[in-house]
Amino acid sequence: MKINLERLRCDLEELGCIGHDPGKPGSGVTRPSFSRADFEARAWLKKKFDEAGLAVRQDGAGNIRGRLGGPDAGVRTVLAGSHIDTVLNAGMFDGSVGVLAALECVRRIREEGVRLSKPVEVIAFTDEEGNLVGDFLGSRAFTGRLNEAEIRRGVTSFGRPLKDILDGTEFSEETILGAHRERPEFDAYLELHIEQGAVLDTEEIPVGIVERIAGKRYYWCSFRGKADHAGTTPLELRQDAFLGTADLGLRATQLVATHHYGSMVTIGKVQVHPGSFSIVPGLVEFSLEFRSTSRETLETINRELMELAEDIASTRGLTFGARLVDTTDPVELAPRLVGLAKEECQKLGTPYMMMASGAGHDAQILAGIGETAMIFIPSPDGISHAPGEAIRWEDLEKGANLLLHVLLRLAS
């Protein structure tokens, strides 16, 4: 039994047109959750679910499910999916391949008239990309792991209050906070996703079976020094906040690369004040994020980076500050499901490798309350979150067939 690649490809291309301006060559897809484009995509997806003969449900956080198989009391469902929202100017595969491949699997199961012992549900989670209030709003709402205060405070990454964005929609803070009460009991959650890195592409292997997902810490930091005249303040008397940040960037990278190989550290956002040619920077605010698949390593890196920053501050006459703005723990995926996926790969003759995910996924949130697994397909050149994001259709076919066969093992 195999998926219909041509049908899946059509679905992906149709969805990829929503939130994409064909008048702008080279531009990507912009479909953040609860935007106009997202509502259009939601309507499209519900219609697709309906056409596939699935019972469509939507919870108070906007998570959309399409269910194959009756609601037998006491029977747990098998979930498969991902998300259909995107970052700004994104590619068309991140998230969408997971939802639409799951839909294709369920269509094939129905077409073949396979008798299921458990219902299978395709799910699309709201705002995996964190355009609203932190990453994984939908899956956090689904699992009842939202931070209520954060939702109430709710300022989105566009600077608009969450309340304003929800106004006039069928959603509210209350419905989002209550969404977990509508959750079906589930036996397993499976997510197919593009790797978003270059490991599979470099190794020329079509499928990755994910064993662990890295946890991360996001800090918003600052070095405060003294904004002096760049022409009259001798180098040795300066308290230059930019040089402090530079020092931290280089030494943090060195530290993680040599002592915690495989973990990540990034300074991605930097604001230099006052930001003038001829004034020594008196204040730099910057993001410091680091990731590891080991909880212990994450803690060690956290401690070492904070010590390093304090050390740099005291050497350079600066003051260091750090505020934790987001954190997720490293997650180990379900060994039973990982084992099943390996077995099915071997049966299908699909080359695969075991791997860890450096990027975050809804699967890591679901893993907090049930058995979860992830399948990766290669991202050519590792490009993601950009219009140049791509896949190879033959890789998608292999990944989706693996998903199909794991679903069949779990539900039939």
Place this chain on the structure above:
Amino acid sequence: MKINLERLRCDLEELGCIGHDPGKPGSGVTRPSFSRADFEARAWLKKKFDEAGLAVRQDGAGNIRGRLGGPDAGVRTVLAGSHIDTVLNAGMFDGSVGVLAALECVRRIREEGVRLSKPVEVIAFTDEEGNLVGDFLGSRAFTGRLNEAEIRRGVTSFGRPLKDILDGTEFSEETILGAHRERPEFDAYLELHIEQGAVLDTEEIPVGIVERIAGKRYYWCSFRGKADHAGTTPLELRQDAFLGTADLGLRATQLVATHHYGSMVTIGKVQVHPGSFSIVPGLVEFSLEFRSTSRETLETINRELMELAEDIASTRGLTFGARLVDTTDPVELAPRLVGLAKEECQKLGTPYMMMASGAGHDAQILAGIGETAMIFIPSPDGISHAPGEAIRWEDLEKGANLLLHVLLRLAS
């Protein structure tokens, strides 16, 4: 013969109220050239000149002169002054002390009925701070050293075209470019100014006699790398433009501090793209400025920094770009005037030291066409271009008296 400190202090405090919002405690003076506050200050200054019995002139660039002594054909004048424009949120002494101390000197000369062999003119130059089109617009116009193309292109530091700002004023690109034709022949230009650094304050010496003014180069630079996902791109595979900039900042500082002691290098303005927590910076644009009192050293630093940046780029898989946006040459002030100033200091019993100016001044532009000298008074804690900029009144008194006696030597 001595200046009247009380009168000078009143003038400074009156001028310091123009462009200052008393409703905002701790805020400074904002009086960029051709702003509303600047036009108010210009009207105030012309009235002061007039009340002091000076003949008021204004050239096509808005440089204002007040002349004591008749226009004898063929007799060169002695100029003294500075500027009354400010950076945004400035202190009240930078520039203003030079113009108002010169006014006070001329008032005293007139009050004492001193017979002059040459006219003395107080001058206030337009836009020394470079809020319009590069530094020293007024003194460059005065000396005929404007870059015509730059004026025609004219985009100001606020992003508004120069044309728009001149619209509705008595000035235009044409009058600015023609201003040098209205220049009087001059024998000497003297400028009293706050040091804007902490040398005099640290040494507890009330007066500095400036021998040289540093030249500088302003570059707008970029490192271009690759904007990858911060969770999935191993540290060793990144082309992180921020780490390139960090490396340059630290190594450039090290290079100048060890091999060119006394010269300066600063990265003051930094823009990191795309500027997201979880994306490796793919592009950083930043200012690189360096200064030296030696033309040869300036050239050497220029060559070494460009080589260093290219070296960093090739090591880190980045592309380096640099565009020269402003340059001024180091200037040696007139030895005759420097000698006169020393003699008068000794006669007055005023402690002084010889020094170089790291900051730029109108004096360095005037030095291109005539004999020029500068006198510094201390900046407590070196604070300048900020609301906390200060002076001690007893230092101003000593500096202004020195200016008075040098003027008397030159003009009587």
